[in-house]
Amino acid sequence: MEEEEQPRRGPHFVGKKEELIEAKRTLITVGGRDILVLHHQGVFYALDCYCYHSGGNLQNGDIEELGSRLCITCPKHKYKISLAEGEGMFKGTDPTVKPPVAKWYTKGVKQRVHAVTETNGDVYITLSDDRCYIESDYYQGEVGKERRAKA
Ligand code: FES
16 A cells, blocks of 8 residues: 655745735645645635535635635635635525525535744745544545546
8 A cells, every 4th residue: 555645744834925925825735735825814824725525726716705704715616615714604594583684604614724824924834633534635635636637
């Protein structure tokens, strides 16, 4: 059995803060994992680059606030993902509330997010060490990447 590439633990240098702000969105690969680092409204976020639903590339997704969470919209089928938590978001109504009012709800964490830190103008990410399977993990593995390439 082939051993999977294990990324080094701890922070990984992404780039200079000013350059990343100017770029707004940067794709980096750490330990075989493709990660989107983005800067929006003064905050850096890092999340798996491929959408948990079907591997869509989030790099060009629009960002908007939904139900008090900043979310990125996957360009492929328009799923919404919160930037800070990686939650899948959906709009629904509570049938017990009359008249029904549509609100944004969470489906729970679907997209793996990573910590971003800054030191002396340098930006680093630390990969999430949450051992639970998160749906976006699929598209970071060999099978998922192959499937993405064929889609
Ligand atoms: Fe992202 Fe379907 S692949 S919404």
